[in-house]
Amino acid sequence: MKTITLQIDGEEVGAKPGMTVLEAAREAGIDIPTLCDHDEIKPYGVCRICSVEVERKGKSRVVVSCGFPVEQGLVVKTRSPRIDRIRKVILELVAPTTTLDGQAAGDIKRIAGEYGADVHRFESRFRTKPTRCILCGRCVRYCDEVMGESAIGFVGRGVDRRVVFFPEKARVCITCQGCFNLCPTGKIASETDFVVFDGFSVEDCLPGER
Amino acid sequence: MSRKRISSPEELEALGSRVLSRREPDRPVITVCTGTACQAYGSLEVYRRFVDEVKRQGLQGAVVEAKATGCHGFCEQGPVVVIFPQEICYVKVKPEDAPEIVSATVKGRQVIERLLYEDPVTGRRIAKASDIPFYHHQVRVVFGDNQYIDPKEIDDYIALGGYSALSKALSRMTPELVLEEIKRSRLRGRGGGGFPTGVKWETTRSASRGSKYVVVNCDEGDPGAYMDRSIMEGNPHAVLEGLIIGAYAIGADEGIVYVRQEYPIAYENTMLAIEHAQEYGLLGKDILGLGFNFHVVAHRGAGAFVSGESTALMSAIEGKVGEPRMKYIHTAVSGIKGRPTCLNNVETWANVPVIINRGAEWFSSIGTEGSKGSKIFSLVGKVNNTGLVEVPMGMTLRKLIYDIGGGIPKEKRFKAVQTGGPSGGVIPEQYLDTPIDFEELNKLGSMMGSGGMVVMDEDTCMVDTARYFVGFCCEESCGQCIPCREGLRTLREILTDICEGRGEEGDIEAIQDIASVMEDASLCALGSTAANPVLTTLKYFKDEYEAHIKEKRCPAHACKALTAYYIDPVKCSACMICANNCPTEAIHGEKNMVHWIEREKCIKCNTCFEVCPPRFSAVMRISGEPLPPPPAPGTRVVREKKR
Numbered sequence: 096m097k098t099i100t101l102q103i104d105g106e107e108v109g110a111k112p113g114m115t116v117l118e119a120a121r122e123a124g125i126d127i128p129t130l131c132d133h134d135e136i137k138p139y140g141v142c143r144i145c146s147v148e149v150e151r152k153g154k155s156r157v158v159v160s161c162g163f164p165v166e167q168g169l170v171v172k173t174r175s176p177r178i179d180r181i182r183k184v185i186l187e188l189v190a191p192t193t194t195l196d197g198q199a200a201g202d203i204k205r206i207a208g209e210y211g212a213d214v215h216r217f218e219s220r221f222r223t224k225p226t227r228c229i230l231c232g233r234c235v236r237y238c239d240e241v242m243g244e245s246a247i248g249f250v251g252r253g254v255d256r257r258v259v260f261f262p263e264k265a266r267v268c269i270t271c272q273g274c275f276n277l278c279p280t281g282k283i284a285s286e287t288d289f290v291v292f293d294g295f296s297v298e299d300c301l302p303g304e305r
Numbered sequence: 306m307s308r309k310r311i312s313s314p315e316e317l318e319a320l321g322s323r324v325l326s327r328r329e330p331d332r333p334v335i336t337v338c339t340g341t342a343c344q345a346y347g348s349l350e351v352y353r354r355f356v357d358e359v360k361r362q363g364l365q366g367a368v369v370e371a372k373a374t375g376c377h378g379f380c381e382q383g384p385v386v387v388i389f390p391q392e393i394c395y396v397k398v399k400p401e402d403a404p405e406i407v408s409a410t411v412k413g414r415q416v417i418e419r420l421l422y423e424d425p426v427t428g429r430r431i432a433k434a435s436d437i438p439f440y441h442h443q444v445r446v447v448f449g450d451n452q453y454i455d456p457k458e459i460d461d462y463i464a465l466g467g468y469s470a471l472s473k474a475l476s477r478m479t480p481e482l483v484l485e486e487i488k489r490s491r492l493r494g495r496g497g498g499g500f501p502t503g504v505k506w507e508t509t510r511s512a513s514r515g516s517k518y519v520v521v522n523c524d525e526g527d528p529g530a531y532m533d534r535s536i537m538e539g540n541p542h543a544v545l546e547g548l549i550i551g552a553y554a555i556g557a558d559e560g561i562v563y564v565r566q567e568y569p570i571a572y573e574n575t576m577l578a579i580e581h582a583q584e585y586g587l588l589g590k591d592i593l594g595l596g597f598n599f600h601v602v603a604h605r606g607a608g609a610f611v612s613g614e615s616t617a618l619m620s621a622i623e624g625k626v627g628e629p630r631m632k633y634i635h636t637a638v639s640g641i642k643g644r645p646t647c648l649n650n651v652e653t654w655a656n657v658p659v660i661i662n663r664g665a666e667w668f669s670s671i672g673t674e675g676s677k678g679s680k681i682f683s684l685v686g687k688v689n690n691t692g693l694v695e696v697p698m699g700m701t702l703r704k705l706i707y708d709i710g711g712g713i714p715k716e717k718r719f720k721a722v723q724t725g726g727p728s729g730g731v732i733p734e735q736y737l738d739t740p741i742d743f744e745e746l747n748k749l750g751s752m753m754g755s756g757g758m759v760v761m762d763e764d765t766c767m768v769d770t771a772r773y774f775v776g777f778c779c780e781e782s783c784g785q786c787i788p789c790r791e792g793l794r795t796l797r798e799i800l801t802d803i804c805e806g807r808g809e810e811g812d813i814e815a816i817q818d819i820a821s822v823m824e825d826a827s828l829c830a831l832g833s834t835a836a837n838p839v840l841t842t843l844k845y846f847k848d849e850y851e852a853h854i855k856e857k858r859c860p861a862h863a864c865k866a867l868t869a870y871y872i873d874p875v876k877c878s879a880c881m882i883c884a885n886n887c888p889t890e891a892i893h894g895e896k897n898m899v900h901w902i903e904r905e906k907c908i909k910c911n912t913c914f915e916v917c918p919p920r921f922s923a924v925m926r927i928s929g930e931p932l933p934p935p936p937a938p939g940t941r942v943v944r945e946k947k948r
Contacts, residue, residue, distance in 0.1 A: 140631040141786045143826040157825045162631040177825065181788075184822040188791035217815075220798040230784065249626075249784075252609065254794045256784030 101169040110165040117145055117160035120173060127160050127173050128182065128206045130189075131231035133277055136240050138162045139232055142189075144206065146181050148172040157181065183212040190214035191221035193229050193280050202279055203229075227282045228258055234274035234283060242273060260287075308459075308584035312594035314472040317463070324464040331390055333369045333411045335359070336452055337398075338385040340376025340535055341570070342692075347400070348384035349373070354403035355386075362407050369411055375451045375539015378693035379439055382422060387434050387452060394434035395420040425689060425711060439690045442709045444671065446679045447655045448695040451539040456574045459581040462542040468587055470658035474550045475595040478661075483554035484510065487657065489665035491677045496522055496613075496650030497728065497754045498830070499676075499743040505647060508637040510555045512645035517557040519548055520622070520641070520648040523564045523571060524606055524613035527726025528777060530757035532681040533651035535693055537564065537571035540655070541578035545601065547657030549588065552599045555647050560601040563618055566608040575603045610781035614829050615640075615648050617783070628783045629829035650755065652681055672698030676742040680753070684710050686760040687717065696741065703737040706760055717762040720861075721845070725754025727774045727781075728834035730841025731767065750841040752834070766863035767846035768853050772800035774838035782831065789832030792823040796839060805866040808854035816843065858929020865909040868928045872913075874899045874936040875943070876923035883913035883924060897942050901935035 097109035103120050110119035115138060120127050130142035138161040145160045150170040157177065172178065186207045190199050191214075199207055199214045207214050230249075235258060238247045246264035251257055260268065268287075275284040311317050337343075337352040355371040377385050382396035388410055395406065395417070402420060409415045421430040422437050431437050434452075454461040462468070474483050488503030509517055521544055525533040537544060548560050562579075564572040579601050582588040590598045604622055611617050612627035619641045621627035640646025656678060660668045669677045676698040682705070685691050689711030696705055702722060706712070713719050721731040730751035732739065739745050743753050761770065779793040796819055799812050820836035827833040843850060852858045859867040872883070872892075877899045884892040884900055891907040894900030900923075902913070917924040 138631070140828060143786055143788055143828070146826050158633065159631065159826075163633050180818075181822050181826045184818050185787050185791075185826065188795055188819070188822075189787050192791065217795050220795050220802070222798060229787070230790070232785075251784070252611075253779055253782040253784045254790060256790065 099165050099167050101165055101167070101171060103171040104173055114165050115161055116147060116149070116163045116165055116171055119165050120160065125173060129161060130202060130229060130279060131233065132161045133233050136233065136236040139236060142185070142229070142231055144182055144185055146178055148175055148178055179210055182206065183210040186210060186212035187214065187216045189229050191218045192225050193227050194225055200280065226257065227280050229280060230256055230258065231279060233277040233279065234258060237274050237277050242271060247274060308581060310584070310586040312586060314476045314593055317468060317472050317593060321463050321466065324460045328464070332367070334389040335369065335371045335406070335411065336374045336387045336389065337371065338377040338383060338452070339373040340380070340539060341531065342376070342380035343383035343385060346383040350400045351384050351386065351398055351403065354400040355407065358403045358407040362412065364407070364411070372455050374454055375456045376535035376693060377452045378448060379690070380692040381690050392433050392435065394422060394432070394437065396422045438711070439692065439709055442704065443695050444679050444697045445695045446659055446671070447536065447543070447652060448681055448693065450543065451535065454540055456539050456541055457577055459542060459578065459585065462540070466662070467542055468546055470661035471546050471549050471587065472593055474553055474661050475593055475597055480554045480556060483550060483661065486665050487554065487660060490660045490668040492653065492656055492660060492668070493676065493743060494650060495652035495680065495755065497725070497752070499753055502649060502653055505637055505649070506551060506555050508635065509557070509645045509647040512638045515644070516559060517555060517644055518641045518646040519552045519555060519557040519560045520618070520646060521548055521562040521651055521654055522613060522615070522618060522648055523562060523568065523651045524618060525755060526565065526610040526613055527755055527757040529685040529759050530683045530726055530755055532683055532693055532756045534568050534571055536651050536655050537568065538574055541574045542582065543655045543658060544651055545578050545582055547654035548601065549592065549599055550657050550661055551647065551649070551654065553597055557647065558599055560599060561622055562601060562603045563606060563622060564603060565606040572603060572605055579603060611783045611831055614831055616829070618648065619646060628785055629831070631828065673740060673742045675744050680741065680756060682756045682758045684758050684760070687713055687762040687765070688760040689714050698742055699740045701738050701740055702732065705741065706737070710760065713760070713762050717764065719760070720763050720765055721761045721767065723759040723761065723770070723838070724757065725752035725837070726757040727778050728752060728830065728837055729754045729757070730837040731761070731770065731845065733845040750837065750844055752837070764861055764863060766859050766861040767842040767849045768800060769804050769863050771839045771842045772797065772804055775800055775835070778831065778835040786828035786832060788823045789827045789835065792819045792832070793835060795819055796836065800839070803850065803853045804864045806857045810854070812854055813843065813850060852929065856929045860928070862926040862928055868909060868926050869904065869932045870902050870907055870909060870913060871925045871927050871932055872900050872902060873923045873925055874940060876921055877942060878921050878923070878944070879942045880918065880921070882916050882918065886912050886916045888912065899936045899940040899942055904932070
């Protein structure tokens with residue numbers, strides 16, 4: 096039963112309590128781009144691409160739609176000069192970490208086109224080898240939340256952050272491979288070599304610059 | 306020493322009187338600051354020498370007491386020793402001074418001139434601590450008791466009226482009245498955000514029934530800031546008392562003191578304070594026999610700057626990685642383990658007993674319209690009197706830096722002051738008369754923050770400053786969200802390029818683009834404020850950025866890649882001082898021969914510039930223009946003939 100009414104891009108939209116703005120928008124057929132969100136796992140709110148403007152009591156602020164709960168009378172704008180600039184710059188910033196042969200792929204390429212992002216803008220300032228991973232954490236969250244395994248996880252902080260398989264746990268991966276399809280950049284499927292699962296080191300499992 | 310449980314407010318009062326009656330008011334007490342900075346200067350050894358000396362001269366026991374206290378704040382002059390009751394302050398005391406101090410000052414009541422602080426302006430030596438300008442202009446509401454208290458001794462705190470606010474709150478005030486008092490005092494959070502403390506308490510109080518948490522955030526980590534450390538180390542019971550009062554007002558039954566890993570003394574003193582308070586029945590079940598139950602544990606952080614962010618800190622307490630999470634539902638409603646959690650900074654909690662004892666009216670009579678009470682700052686950088694200072698809100702930056710801080714060393718020119726740590730910004734000279742106030746500092750693009758105050762002089766490059774703070778945040782970012790992680794990485798690279806002469810047209814626009822997106826779209830406050838040092842330096846010192854980018858020139862001569870050293874052949878007197886001090890033997894010259902610097906060997910350490918006698922000033926720093934060729938071999942010094 097839908098008991099909450101909010102306004103998204105000028106349209107009256109019904110939603111259930113506890114839903115996020117992103118869920119309400121999707122049900123109403125309004126597209127909000129995302130990179131880290133996925134149906135099978137909980138919202139994480141780190142790519143910030145799904146940022147929208149919400150207005151409450153005449154005050155406008157930027158929130159991420161994947162985590163912000165719907166409320167009665169909320170006014171949401173999914174596009175505005177401010178939001179478009181956020182999405183454009185985020186794509187420009189993340190593109191150099193993930194480009195293949197200098198070319199963006201998949202969702203990044205599609206969204207970049209839509210928001211006029213120059214995926215090469217900060218390339219010359221990106222001075223390590225691109226890891227291709229955008230650290231969206233879909234694999235990590237899927238393994239934890241859906242499989243209950245935590246065979247893959249984050250290590251490191253800040254720009255050193257990266258995703259690794261944990262050797263003691265990664266045996267289950269040989270049969271699971273659930274994260275392969277969730278990875279938005281295709282890195283896991285194409286770079287994981289199962290031969291290494293016997294006694295591999297953490298570093299060489301998912302090759303990445305640290 | 307065994308501590309008998311105190312089971313009523315009357316017993317607490319009686320204990321206070323008993324402790325006081327054992328201490329004659331005229332009895333000499335030698336207090337030695339053993340705060341972190343003084344310890345680094347060797348104050349523990351000074352303290353031990355005093356203990357031995359008091360014994361050796363037969364004064365131990367009831368006659369004279371030597372006491373190791375927490376930080377007095379005057380860190381520049383450490384180790385600091387104050388002798389009561391006369392309040393004679395000795396600075397830069399060495400262990401070997403102890404015998405003389407005990408015999409001359411303590412026994413003979415004579416002041417030892419050479420150990421007194423000398424005012425650099427008047428040249429006058431000052432005996433009494435409170436007459437020293439550094440202390441004189443301060444209002445020490447929270448920090449003042451540090452110099453009287455041995456932080457390991459709960460009786461010291463009780464003798465000064467400690468826990469009387471708790472007794473008052475529990476016996477004579479309802480939780481609602483306590484909350485009302487804090488709201489009326491208009492105390493605001495001292496950790497950075499400046500959120501009204503009473504409102505925060507009320508949100509947690511009315512969140513839901515069931516158990517709640519109150520938390521002390523002692524994860525202070527801003528570069529150059531150590532206020533919270535000094536309170537937690539020097540007066541842990543003040544924080545604990547504030548926490549218990551807060552728990553009573555909020556209806557919390559569990560408290561956690563989160564102390565960062567790098568503060569071992571703070572952790573140790575917190576643990577001791579909790580233990581002693583429990584023994585006295587000031588913590589635990591049926592506190593002071595008044596029916597209130599409250600338990601506190603200390604939690605040692607695992608070392609991450611970002612853990613100071615409230616959601617990250619709570620994750621860390623839960624045993625997870627200390628990373629921030631989305632907080633569209635406030636932690637005041639759903640914090641640790643989903644329970645309502647009220648988190649305040651060390652200094653905020655330490656203000657609570659004072660407010661309860663002296664009243665909201667008294668507290669709110671100090672300060673400005675929007676910012677009440679006092680604030681502790683750690684005054685560091687290019688300022689004469691570095692240390693911890695507590696001033697009333699509303700004092701101007703100028704008064705703080707010049708009257709208390711004693712101005713800029715070596716007669717250099719003030720350039721800017723950085724407030725609010727890596728989340729704050731720089732404030733240039735034209736705003737020195739700005740009163741210290743949450744809103745006023747925000748208006749300038751900086752912030753109050755937790756109280757870091759880094760003074761910079763003419764030799765500091767503003768682009769390099771921005772690069773430093775961005776580099777700091779880049780290392781400390783948790784790396785979860787793209788705007789913060791990749792924004793900081795890219796900003797760091799752009800700023801490094803600019804400092805090293807690789808700046809390009811369009812860099813300033815790129816910086817502004819990234820900074821605004823970080824501000825708008827980061828997951829937590831670390832990311833959304835991390836660009837402030839860049840934005841404020843750009844706002845007030847754009848000319849410096851442009852000089853670096855367009856002319857490859859560093860106006861402050863601080864960026865090594867853009868600065869070269871040169872000895873003016875006309876001014877050089879061939880004194881050999883620079884050559885003898887050059888660590889890489891890059892300076893060639895001999896008696897009567899003009900010196901010159903071999904560029905390939907020079908590491909630009911600035912030593913030659915500093916040691917060249919001012920009467921010659923022959924060493925020059927050149928930036929943005931070609932370096933003149935070295936003098937021809939065998940060029941002799943031209944000396945003016947003496948008359």
